Amino acid sequence: MGSINSKSSHENNCSNTLQIKHYNRFSSLSRLQSLLSSCHHQRDDNDFQCFNNKERSCSKKKVLILGLDGVGKTELFTRLICYDKKRLKIDSLPRPTIGYNVETIKLRCHHLYHRQYHKITLWDCGGQSSVRSLWSYHYSNTSLLLWLINIYDRSRLDTNLHLLSQILTNPIFYRVPVLIVLYNSSLDQNNQEKSDENTNQDLLTNLEISFRFLATLSTSRASTFKWQVIDITLDENDSQRDFKKIRQSFRELMEL
Secondary structure (H helix, E strand, O other): OHHHHHHHHHHHHHHHHHHHHHHHHHHHHHHHHHHHHHHHHHHHHHHHHHHHHHHHHEEEEEEEEEEOOOOOHHHHHHHHHHHHHOOOOOOOOOOOOOOEEEEEEEEEEEOOOOEEEEEEEEEEEOOOOOOHHHHHHHOOOOOEEEEEEEOOOHHHHHHHHHHHHHHHOOHHHOOOOEEEEEEOOOOOHHHHHHHHOOOHHHOOOHHHHHHHHHHOOOHHHHOOOOEEEEEEOOOOOOHHHHHHHHHHHHHHHHOO
16 A cells, blocks of 8 residues: 555656646747747847838938029039039039939938938929920929029019919929029129129019018918028138028928
């Protein structure tokens, strides 16, 4: 009877030992699976975070430069490129643009936790009446519409604002920000002569352009997009300040 009890006790102990081993093995496998799963999720999260950071570190924007003929669009376009590429200054007047010019510059932005840059593709389209019908082919994917007005061109101000307001009725530009630039072209000999004759009382101003521009839009339409009016000269004395002004407007209007 005693030996039977001893044998039964031994079998029970063996059974308990096997159960403990199986439990420990199952527990180890569970912990291993849990660890692998957490590593897998962590890797996915890291991959997504790296991808997200990479996407945030570099984005692409399109700036469409439009305006009437002879206002200095190609000159401004060339100066922005020269400033970005650290090229020498241009010393001659660019030729009138028959079709369009395209170039990409970089715009760097400093944020709280990281530094990122944006690729800004500049589209300079000819402003002659014979090629304005081709503008609509370049409207798609526009991030910012830059409308250039010569600061001396008062006689065509109504034409400028009427044409701009017509363009903004296109559904593509429903929420596209607008930057109106009053440009004093330092390379235009006629403008230089006007400046020498002290005709400052005839120059267009930011305030005047703002009021006249708002008058062409309905109240509801004016509230659907962001817009600014700035004036630039890009002469030797104030070129750095004007370039900073343009880039700051790019950042604010495109929310970079």
